Amino acid sequence: MASNDTPLRVAIVGSGIAGLAAARILREKHDVTVYERGEPSVATGGQGIANFPNSTRILESIGFDYRRVGSVELAGWNSLDKHGKHLYSSDYNMRERYGAPLVSHMRVDFRTELLRLATAPAEDLGLVASAIPATTVWNNGAIDLDTETGRITLEDESVVEADVVIVADGIHSQLRNKILGEPISTQKTGMTCCRVAVSAERVEQALGKLPQWWQDQRERGQGYMHLVEALDGTSRFVIAYPLRDVNWMNMSWVFQTQKERKHTTESWHADGDKDEILEVYDDFDNSLKTMLRVADQVKLWELQDLEPLPTWTSGRAILIGDAAHAMTPLQGQGSNMAIEDADGLRLLTQPGVTRDGVPEILKTVESVRRPRAIKVLLNTRSTSKISSAADRYAKFDENCTYPGILGALKQQAAAV
Numbered sequence: 393m394a395s396n397d398t399p400l401r402v403a404i405v406g407s408g409i410a411g412l413a414a415a416r417i418l419r420e421k422h423d424v425t426v427y428e429r430g431e432p433s434v435a436t437g438g439q440g441i442a443n444f445p446n447s448t449r450i451l452e453s454i455g456f457d458y459r460r461v462g463s464v465e466l467a468g469w470n471s472l473d474k475h476g477k478h479l480y481s482s483d484y485n486m487r488e489r490y491g492a493p494l495v496s497h498m499r500v501d502f503r504t505e506l507l508r509l510a511t512a513p514a515e516d517l518g519l520v521a522s523a524i525p526a527t528t529v530w531n532n533g534a535i536d537l538d539t540e541t542g543r544i545t546l547e548d549e550s551v552v553e554a555d556v557v558i559v560a561d562g563i564h565s566q567l568r569n570k571i572l573g574e575p576i577s578t579q580k581t582g583m584t585c586c587r588v589a590v591s592a593e594r595v596e597q598a599l600g601k602l603p604q605w606w607q608d609q610r611e612r613g614q615g616y617m618h619l620v621e622a623l624d625g626t627s628r629f630v631i632a633y634p635l636r637d638v639n640w641m642n643m644s645w646v647f648q649t650q651k652e653r654k655h656t657t658e659s660w661h662a663d664g665d666k667d668e669i670l671e672v673y674d675d676f677d678n679s680l681k682t683m684l685r686v687a688d689q690v691k692l693w694e695l696q697d698l699e700p701l702p703t704w705t706s707g708r709a710i711l712i713g714d715a716a717h718a719m720t721p722l723q724g725q726g727s728n729m730a731i732e733d734a735d736g737l738r739l740l741t742q743p744g745v746t747r748d749g750v751p752e753i754l755k756t757v758e759s760v761r762r763p764r765a766i767k768v769l770l771n772t773r774s775t776s777k778i779s780s781a782a783d784r785y786a787k788f789d790e791n792c793t794y795p796g797i798l799g800a801l802k803q804q805a806a807a808v
């Protein structure tokens with residue numbers, strides 16, 4: 393290896409979706425260590441997550457194995473009113489349209505697969521032997537960062553030094569202010585989301601059989617978004633999609649915040665109160681409410697986002713993921729942006745990268761990623777309610793055609 397291709401020491405703060413995807417990409421060339429404040433199983437709710445073609449294209453390029461995860465391909469929408477009356481269905485094959493699928497999976501399974509890709513032996517993943525596994529350090533979060541030297545202070549007061557620091561510590565990032573020079577906090581949107589995952593077994597016990605719309609998906613082995621809207625001016629809706637080979641269903645119940653909960657302002661997650669949600673959806677179809685009743689995990693999020701940040705980089709450190717651009721799940725693009733950010737770090741794996749060149753490369757990453765994420769964030773804000781199929785598809789075109797950082801730089805160069 394030429395001397396200017398010496399592996400860099402990369403420190404990643406946070407083992408969420410952004411941090412682990414970045415670890416997988418950067419291990420191709422560098423010595424990566426991920427520092428996580430929690431246990432190996434941290435940040436793993438039982439709920440689902442959907443990935444659109446803009447991120448599945450990247451996931452497929454890094455060997456993400458849908459079969460291990462029981463991912464379900466989603467091929468359209470079904471729209472109903474609150475009494476269960478069918479309004480319209482639309483097939484929408486994203487693989488045909490954008491060259492990669494829309495898939496859903498259990499969040500815990502998704503993160504486990506990213507962890508495997510970051511830490512499994514190179515030969516298991518078909519990588520070159522020099523792509524050594526990322527090292528993981530659990531239960532030792534970062535509490536301070538010097539962006540010029542790349543020194544990170546950990547909770548146990550030890551100090552580690554890196555050539556590149558990737559700050560991927562989530563929506564309530566502790567290190568964001570070290571990059572921005574001032575603290576910036578999230579803002580609430582006035583909407584609350586209750587998220588549950590429920591197994592087919594439980595629903596069959598409670599209802600005698602699966603609702604027909606679930607059974608259909610099981611028989612086809614293919615899923616779709618099942619959208620139930622109040623359509624009475626209250627902005628309430630429920631969106632359900634299948635997980636784990638259609639044996640589970642993720643349900644998001646979105647409504648205007650009824651009462652503020654101190655703890656949900658501090659974290660995305662808070663244990664929810666089913667009775668309160670059932671009261672908000674009192675006039676909705678009974679079978680849906682039964683599915684909520686028998687779900688064993690109910691989490692509430694008072695939806696929040698971040699104002700677009702003025703910068704993502706300082707010295708040898710860069711913000712990625714929710715730490716850089718937390719957005720509400722109304723377009724389901726948060727984790728997709730995290731994966732796109734990780735792909736942006738591919739610039740650090742190109743030939744000729746040196747320690748001295750890191751700050752400039754991070755600026756180039758930011759020059760593509762920040763405007764892109766701001767656009768998606770603002771688009772998400774304008775999706776304040778579920779819109780018509782035509783509106784939705786126009787946004788899909790914008791979101792799903794992102795060509796990755798190398799493609800985006802090529803497009804920029806061609807436009808000059």
Ligand SMILES: Cc1cc2nc3c(=O)[nH]c(=O)nc-3n(C[C@H](O)[C@H](O)[C@H](O)COP(=O)(O)OP(=O)(O)OC[C@H]3O[C@@H](n4cnc5c(N)ncnc54)[C@H](O)[C@@H]3O)c2cc1C
Nearest residue numbers: 406408409410429442533534561562713714721726727728
């Ligand atoms: C209700 C809801 C539904 C959603 N649905 C979707 C969806 O369908 N599709 C989609 O694309 N996105 C969705 N999102 C958004 C998605 O979950 C986030 O965008 C994504 O998790 C961001 O990943 P991240 O790695 O940046 O942050 P996280 O996944 O939050 O990870 C941050 C990690 O950093 C760790 N950490 C924090 N502080 C420190 C520290 N000081 N030191 C070390 N480690 C630290 C945390 O413990 C955690 O492990 C949804 C969000 C919500 C709230």
